[in-house]
Amino acid sequence: MKNLTKGLLALVFLLGLLGMAYAIHETIPSETQIPLPGADATKLYEYVTRHKPYSAWQLWPGKGRMYKGTEPHGALLTTYVDNTALGSIKKKRGMADGSIIVKENYSADKKLAALTVMYKLKGYNPAAADWFWAKYDDAGKVLVSGKAEGCINCHQKKKDNEYIFTGEVKK
Numbered sequence: 001m002k003n004l005t006k007g008l009l010a011l012v013f014l015l016g017l018l019g020m021a022y023a024i025h026e027t028i029p030s031e032t033q034i035p036l037p038g039a040d041a042t043k044l045y046e047y048v049t050r051h052k053p054y055s056a057w058q059l060w061p062g063k064g065r066m067y068k069g070t071e072p073h074g075a076l077l078t079t080y081v082d083n084t085a086l087g088s089i090k091k092k093r094g095m096a097d098g099s100i101i102v103k104e105n106y107s108a109d110k111k112l113a114a115l116t117v118m119y120k121l122k123g124y125n126p127a128a129a130d131w132f133w134a135k136y137d138d139a140g141k142v143l144v145s146g147k148a149e150g151c152i153n154c155h156q157k158k159k160d161n162e163y164i165f166t167g168e169v170k171k
């Protein structure tokens with residue numbers, strides 16, 4: 001009899017735990033519900049490193065890890081794209097709102113030097129294809145952000161390709 005009571009108590013306890021686990025699961029929003037950040041470099045960094053870690057994204061189609069880069073970005077580059085950017089790159093009809101490109105910039109001895117990011121924010125900067133630009137050091141400190149002239153002045157060589165060098169995004 002005693003054992004039966006113990007057993008019942010254990011069962012009630014377990015059911016309680018299950019209920020709690022379910023409640024917690026329901027209150028934590030799933031990844032897909034985390035909204036994209038606005039024009040804010042700190043929030044953008046948080047988004048691409050914590051909420052939707054870019055390290056789990058796809059690489060730029062056809063590019064491997066640590067491919068050879070040019071000035072000013074670094075000797076070796078690894079470029080990641082979020083799903084929106086990936087879809088746009090494949091369709092070649094321009095980059096859709098919400099596209100994010102994150103590029104790791106490495107020195108020749110494979111040390112991460114900086115992250116450079118292009119984030120498409122509809123209406124943010126129509127004069128330059130609506131990109132929000134950001135550069136971070138290897139610890140995530142914001143070095144450049146926004147309608148960054150330095151970035152735009154060079155990338156505008158590719159104005160007809162939405163300011164993108166790495167591959168054709170428009171037919």
Ligand code: HEC
Pocket residue numbers: 068069070071072073074077079101102103116117118133134135144148150151152154155163164165166167
């Ligand atoms: C002097 C020219 C120049 C400047 C300045 C420059 N870039 Fe780039 N960027 C390039 C080139 C060239 C590539 C292609 C990769 C390579 O060969 O290094 C590139 C690639 C990129 C990419 C990958 C997508 C693409 O366009 O191909 C991102 C993201 C990027 N740059 C962000 C930035 C940001 C952010 C800044 C400003 C902080 C910046 N760039 C400044 C020349 C430049």
